[in-house]
Amino acid sequence: MPSINEVPTPPPEGTQYSRPSGAQASADAIPLLVDDNYHVFHLTTPPYTRHHPPRLRSTWSRLRSTDLVTWGRDPEPVIRPGNVASSPDADGAWTGSAVLGPNGNMEIFYTGYNLAQNGKQVILRTSSKDRHGSSFDDTAKIISIHGEGLSQFEEIDFRDPYVFFNDAEQKYWMLVATRLAKGPHWSRGCLALLTSNTLDSWEVDSQPLYAPNDMFCPECPELFSLPNGKWYLVYSRFHAPNAGTVYRVAENPRGPFRIPRDGSHGRLDGRRWYASKSCPKSRDPSKRIYFGWIGDYVDDEGKWLWGGDLGVPREVSADGRGNLRVDIAEEFRILLHNAPSLSSPSIVAQSLNISSLGSKRTCFPDFGTEAQTQDSFVTFNIGACDANSFGLVLQADGTEKGHQLVFTPSGNGLFSVSLMTDFPPLDDFWADQYSLHLRRPVDGPELVRHDSVSIDAGVSILLRNQLVEVFCGGRSLSWRLPLDLEKWKCEEAESTGHRLGWFVNDGTVSLAGITIRSLDNVGKTVL
Structure with missing residues (x-):
């Protein structure tokens, strides 16, 4: 038995961090x-x-x-x-x-x-x-x-x-x-x-x-x-x-x-x-x-x-x-900031300007196939914003329906930040009319929300399989997306779906310093 001041030999490395096994949580x-x-x-x-x-x-x-x-x-x-x-x-x-x-x-x-x-x-x-x-x-x-x-x-x-x-x-x-x-x-x-x-x-x-x-x-x-x-x-x-x-x-x-x-x-x-x-x-x-x-x-x-x-x-x-x-x-x-970039070589400036006056516009820049199908670490900064709201779309299908990370200006340079479901359930009358009887989960349509957030230091997003972890302004927002990454590759990535996109609603937003880094080299001992 070690003495009171001895540090025991650590267990073998190479085991998984996030869960003991695929069969256990x-x-x-x-x-x-x-x-x-x-x-x-x-x-x-x-x-x-x-x-x-x-x-x-x-x-x-x-x-x-x-x-x-x-x-x-x-x-x-x-x-x-x-x-x-x-x-x-x-x-x-x-x-x-x-x-x-x-x-x-x-x-x-x-x-x-x-x-x-x-x-x-x-x-x-x-x-x-x-x-x-x-x-x-x-x-x-x-x-x-x-x-x-x-x-x-x-x-x-x-x-x-x-x-x-x-x-x-x-x-x-x-x-x-x-x-x-x-x-x-x-x-x-x-x-x-x-x-x-x-x-x-x-x-x-x-x-x-x-x-x-x-x-x-x-x-x-x-x-x-x-x-x-x-x-x-x-x-x-x-x-x-x-x-x-x-x-x-x-x-x-x-x-x-x-x-x-x-x-x-x-x-x-x-x-x-x-x-x-x-x-x-x-x-x-x-x-x-x-x-x-x-x-x-x-x-x-x-x-x-x-x-x-x-x-x-x-x-x-x-x-x-x-x-x-x-x-x-x-x-x-x-460690994450030292990971290799997944962004397409054709995107040099790593910036994005989106504008739509009086309406909502969604765009899906081509960051390359790997960014679409690998676990990744996404970071970006807000250059300028005069929109009602803007944000990201996650796991969007061919109809552009997906979960949304929404930034809404609240004055004095602060924002409300919320994570939204992909499609909120309808009242019975409308569900009957359109045959859209969606489940009514305990979460949503607003899954997580923080108000009075400064995002001057930028936004960081971890995408690990279905897991989303967002960090900005001293706040975090976490969720599990609907589709497993392997299932996503089969059902969406090779068709019309997009794992990551940006939108603006009534106005203009300029995003700068967009980077997408691979988590593959991080390894299971970390994730």
């Missing part, structure tokens, strides 16, 4: 930085599963990196569900957190799920004998909780523990996602606070840490401070309003936690970049590195699934007003 991330080593645990679905309960009988996988670029994956799960029906985690080892304990060794706290006990959730603890978690106890134990405050919460939803050491109070804090036992049914979601001196026994605070009276149940919470002195409470919401990972701001760790006036209501992205959690950036305490997943979708059922692909590592920091900003992790961005 990645889900809730649990990052921890130890001695400049990133440990990213995440939940993993059983192979070839789709829905609850089989899909949520999850294990814990681990990725490791020292540079946020090249990742190795542990060959075996770190935590597996219990193998007997009476095990508290028999039906899933769910979300939790990793932390260094008082002795400097790694500890994991996680949620155990058992259907035989009416779906009851308990918090389990497993310990390692070293700080890098080379191995953990064979059997996890239910933590000891005491205090009269426990009675104020429901028994079923009591999960997703987040543990950290609060220097100001010299105690370990644990945030638990739960629901109040009394109050309006649909808005009792809250976060309980438990404290401990040693991690062995936990006392429930007499009041919930956070009870906003506007959600059913929070998920995957975390709490941290930045050098600006502010505290940030981050959690995920699986329902409107503002579904996805959100943050709140306070002057001290006990709140009150306020909704930021940042143009996004505290959303870091949208509904489909989910259960996102972070750790400090190595050697830069002013930043956090975030990891979240973009869900799988089943066409033959018309359903989104729990779990999917991990999005690229994201760097989050606070601006001068204390609002959080999201961008691609700098190390990864440098």
